[in-house]
Amino acid sequence: MTSAGTAVSRAEPGPAISLGAALATATAELAAAGVEGARRDARLLLADAAGLEPAAVVAWPERPLAGPARATFESHVRRRAAHEPVSRILGRREFWSLSFALSPATLDPRPDSETLVEALLAEVGDRQRPLRLLDLGTGSGCLLLALLSELPAAWGLGIDRAPAAAAAARRNAAALGLGDRAAFLAGDWAAALDGRFDLIVSNPPYIARDELAGLDPEVARHDPPAALDGGPDGLDAYRALAAALPRLLRPGGVAALEIGSGQAASAGAVLTAGGLPAPRLLSDLAGRPRGLLFHASSAGTPL
Known part of the structure; x- marks a missing residue:
């Protein structure tokens, strides 16, 4: 060649x-x-x-x-x-041993995000319960669908601001045989949601805007900017989550949120200021801080 x-x-x-x-x-x-x-x-x-x-x-x-x-x-x-990623060339990525089709509107799932799935599953005592799940910023649907693949009686809702991303997640759910237990909507995250959920997961945009230009070209050129841009300080999405999660997470429920490098303290402070309890830090396989786990009031039925 x-x-x-x-x-x-x-x-x-x-x-x-x-x-x-x-x-x-x-x-x-x-x-x-x-x-x-x-x-x-x-x-x-x-x-x-x-x-x-x-x-x-x-x-x-x-x-x-x-x-x-x-x-x-x-x-x-x-x-x-x-330097186009293999996953973009092939149009798919394996996540949680499941195959997910990608689109230009979806973030390319990273193996480190499986940390959130593992942490939430570890909180579920009875996996046969009909739990309600919510994924905010669902992208390809990988987090929600990975959880549903392990919770056979659960139902989940994924929301993304990009209609094309919600459509891609819907197609992935159908391809994985999970379409009857998952719904995907395009909208401004939790703004119009009613009801409460047992498990909430989110991998929000968390890159500070002035850091976007310095990202690896394989990320900067091929992942959708809206899935990366966390605003001037990288915390805009956490402010939105802080406003929504206390009313969406049922008593006894659990939320797992991915964070960026060096954001454990700052993202945690934003979220606790919104009314959430102090979180537990989640580390990925390399030992790096990867997420925050929040338990709602223990007054509800245990998972």
Whole structure:
């Protein structure tokens, strides 16, 4: 895939090459472009183009790659060399061992956000109870749908300001067989909501506006700005949550909110000033502060 070869391949795919040769060439090209995990990414892109599982790409190195499959693979590699995330190229991301389709309106789910799912599930004593769940800023629906996949009698509502994001989450729910237990609405988060919920989860925008330009290009160029921009100090979304959560979280309920780097104290102060109790800090697998867990009044029925 030299520059000359690339120019030809855009017009017409070249002759067949083996999967092994395609993998080796793409790995070298991605490494030269400064892509970390070049071989891993090349294998995933090749598997998608060839219609195979990633393990089969390595197991069958002599299998030919030709025609539209080769053209698709070369296009994938060009995009990855330009530092477009693999998940955006493939249009999907695995989260909580579930596959989520992405759209330009949805944040690309990160594995670290699974910390919120784990923390909330640990609070549920009886997973067969018909709990009510709320996801504010739902995006692809990954947090809500991951929770519903573990709580078979629960029902959940996801809200996002972007209609296209709510539509993407609705499609993901249907694809995962959870559409009958989840609803997704476009709106200004909790402004028009009535009723109370047992579990509330949110991964809100929390990047301070003057820090957006310094984000990794794979984030800044491909995640929707509205899902990143937390206002001048990164705390605007937490102020909105502080105003809404005390009336939406039922007594005995639990809320888990993701936070950005260095925000544990500032976000916690905003939320407790709004009437929430002092939170428990949640750390991700790397030991970094990742979220805040709030317990409503213990006067309600335990989860």
